[in-house]
Amino acid sequence: MTPRLLVLFAALTLPTVAFAGETLDRVHAKGEVVDVLVNDYPPFGFINDKNELDGFDVDVARAFAEKLGVKLKLETPGWETIIGGKWAGRWDLAISSATPTEERAKVVNFPVIYYSLPAVLVVNKDETTIQSAKDITGKKVGAGTGSSYEAYLNRNFVIPGQPAIEFPFGNVEVVPGDETVNFQNLALGAGVRLDAIVASAGTAQGQIDATGKLKVVGKPLFAEPNAVVTDKGDPEWDAEVARVIKELKADGTIARISQKWFHTDITKDAE
Template identity: 30%
Template sequence: MKQTRRTLLAGMLLSAFAMVGCGQKADTPAKSAASAPAPATMEKVYTVGSDASYAPFEFQNEKNEVVGFDVEVLSAAAAKGGFKLKFVNTPWEGIFAGLQQGDRDILASAITITEERKQTMSFSDPYFEARQLIAVAKGVSDVKSFQDLKSKKIAVQTGTTGDEVVKKLLGKTSPNIKRFENMPLALKELESGGVDAAVGDNGVVINYVKNNPQHGITTVEDAKSFAPEFYGFPVKKGNQELLDKVNAGIKAIKADGTYEQIFNKYFGTK
């Protein structure tokens, strides 16, 4: 009888220890779950639209990456401002619509700040000063100013400030204005003799002429007819948070000499 009681008592104690042990094991995962760190929040990457046919401001390298002056300036500003970017080649014709629809967060495409554009988008502080420049075939002697183009056929890039100034000179519906998707195509039309002149931003025209000396194009400056223009990086209208980041970055790279280094790389010393 005593042996039986001892056996029963031992069995009861073993059961109790087993229950306690099981309870401890069941509690362990709950404690681990409670102490597990929350998953990290993904950092925002801003999508930048660039029409990569406008060297030296934006173009594609041999790896089809979007590179150029604008890309380096905005990338440097982003590094200073603490935000990340992804550049996407975006045709000029749809670049502003992409910003409005939210497909692009920022535009970096040698975009002149104008009062009309400021109605539908917000611009960063200026980062580049430009002027319109006339391109003609070498040997042409009757074009010394913008006014001399009144009776000429002129190539421009659609929707640019070059397009705007030529419309004012010849009239909005003038058949002598030939519009192209990008500035290199407008300059190729000049090369082939399809037009008498081309008008576009000085930076891209000078770069094209410099790198294509075999085509016999020269440039004509007319500072009296063409007012200075300033490029900015547009963001969607009212996106003040992003605009502040971009402006802080631009200010920082101008202050520490980074901007000047990038400028000299593409255009030589000022």
């Protein structure tokens, strides 16, 4: 992370009210840390065939709890609830593949980045007219509801500390929704229900492998850092979250989890 990004990132995570150590005290008193995530975002968080929460973010959360010396409790209140802040002590953190943005930083904190993946444009394998982002003007393009990809398609997306993002397309018919459903619709055929999807490279590759009916076109759309989320008001907890995640990166734990899910280390550019 560049010095400029560090300054901006720190500014975005300043608490509005300080209750020093409240969250850390609660976690140690209960012997449990409560992590929230989404369950419809494979391979980061999803329900597996055993009806259990599974995925990259789940494994990172387990490693976090183990390093902290407490048990892990997982909850899935919904993305909009997570990123809306004002958790009122119900949850302790969200390891849920969240991209820090200026708007989100007004209501939640992003104490540490734990991985980085580019956003990509996905189309049906039989699609011939869409070769890059400039070709999606007027097209029906899917994105996760409330995601950075939806904001990108609406041309109002800024990542603090990074170069201005280019929008080489005109107005798009954005189709927000469950990402898994969007990919299922795209797999039905070129233009049948969707013309394209903007998604994480990791999610896209998982869907490409699973369906055999999709492909990535063009260059990556933008670099996307992903951070742990905490509620406003507890800088001591933010510091502890950052410390634990940095230790998990330094000792290779998150890299090993990354290799398990992606066969590559998606943490190496997340500094």
